[in-house]
Amino acid sequence: MTRDEAVRAGLVELRAQTDARAARLEAELDALTRARRSESDDDEHDPEGVTLSSQWSMLAGLLASAREDARAADAAVRRFEAGEYGICPACGRPIPEGQLEARPFRERCVACS
Structure with a gap:
């Protein structure tokens, strides 16, 4: 495999990885959205860990990042x-x-970034 072929294959592989990450995050966000519909809207006072709202915000941010990648x-x-x-x-x-x-x-x- 030539250097150019290796570079292109690497880029294509990284693209496939970003697709897989985005798909996983979309599924997690969909599951959380369904969970939010069935839960009470007052999860902010739950002392048992992270709220659904904060989980949703985090997943939405990660999904946006995966799509940008x-x-x-x-x-x-x-x-x-x-x-x-x-x-x-x-x-x-x-x-x-x-x-x-x-x-x-x-x-x-880097100099021009």
């Missing part, structure tokens, strides 16, 4: 297919390999 993964694959992956659009220089390893969906180099 999916969009970033799609954009990275498009840049790769256009021959622009790993090139900073602001300065035109290659993004250092270490930066891409740390954040594969990175669009710009």
Whole structure:
């Protein structure tokens, strides 16, 4: 496998992982929403741990983050297919390999971020 094939395969795999994470979070949020319908609205005074409202807020935030990661993964694959992956659009220089390893969906180099 060439380096380019490995990079593309890695991006596609990361995209699949973001899809799986988003699907899991959507299922958890749906289950919590159904639970909220059957529970009383006054769960804020329950001394037995986290409230349904705070769980819902946390899951909604995590789901939004997973969806944003999916969009970033799609954009990275498009840049790769256009021959622009790993090139900073602001300065035109290659993004250092270490930066891409740390954040594969990175669009710009650290200096231009």
